[in-house]
Amino acid sequence: MPASASRGGQNFDASGRGSASGRAESAAQRVTELIESLPPGSRLGTKEEMRTLCEVSVGTFNEALRLLQSRGLVTVKPGPGGGLFSAEQSPMVRLGNSVLALDAQQNDVADAVRIRDALDPLLIEDALWHASPADIAALREHITAMERALDDADPVAFVHANWRLHAAIAAISPNVLLGSLYTSLLDLIEGHTLSVLPTGEQPLAEYIAQRHELHRALVDALDRRDRDEALRLIHEHNTSPAETH
CATH class of the missing domain: 1.10.10.10 (Winged helix-like DNA-binding domain superfamily/Winged helix DNA-binding domain)
Structure with missing residues (x-):
């Protein structure tokens, strides 16, 4: 583009x-x-x-x-x-209908994304059981930050706000080892990301708007303690053609 x-x-x-x-x-x-x-x-x-x-x-x-x-x-x-x-040519890691342009360590980041996705359902289960009203309010603040980035047409800010939302979900878990592993994976991915670029299959703004709506619905499901919907959404999050992060 x-x-x-x-x-x-x-x-x-x-x-x-x-x-x-x-x-x-x-x-x-x-x-x-x-x-x-x-x-x-x-x-x-x-x-x-x-x-x-x-x-x-x-x-x-x-x-x-x-x-x-x-x-x-x-x-x-x-x-x-x-x-x-x-800039030197950047390695890339696919992220749904976008790609992350990386400074290095392409394989490490790709592996971190896969492991992180595998841990998401465990953290959603913990959040369903343990999220307090204050935790849900904090998650909604991250959704608002994602919305601001969407309004500003800033895909990099959107992805970083997205990762902060996931880190906040991980922090709800009483499983310290699980939360620590998950946030370490996020830190690795975030630390090597230079930018977020479209793949050409879908306009990046449209893709980001869809991802914002999915994450908003996920937080709503956690608030309602709707286990089936929350797990359905995290499955869609990680396996649909627009697998987001």
Whole structure:
């Protein structure tokens, strides 16, 4: 998907410069075009050189740089000879109708995702028995954070909020070993994730909206102590074509 295209429902005018976010997107597109003409790992220049090339303010370029980093396109290296570099090719791990772009350890992350999925039903069973009203309220706060990321069209923030929800479910379990193992797996996955990208099979915004609804329904089922529905949803979560995380 070209960086200049509409993302997550955000609209840009024909020049991409109709707003501050549009100017940042336009600058990100210009750097992306430069990256595409160079081998991975190439030095692009200093931050100031790139800002001058894009003809934008410092604040706008900082936002453009944030976009480029969130998409796994640019790395920043400090010190002499440092500056902005096109990112090395990232390994990928599939996540339903999206993929995680990783910095390294592709096999370790893929294994961690599989083990984490296998532990989910155990943690849901514990949450059904042990979740207090305060626990449910805390889970709903994470659902709200996921909704904010959905509204902001920020898939990286959405996935991180999603993982925090799962960590909170794990924390409800009285089984310390199970909770510790699960959160360690989440930390491994999160620590190596650079960005979240679409696969092209479904618009990423649509996919994320579906995942938000599934997690909201899961928390509702936990609140009702509806075991059959909660286990059905966690099974759908981990085995459907849109297997989310």
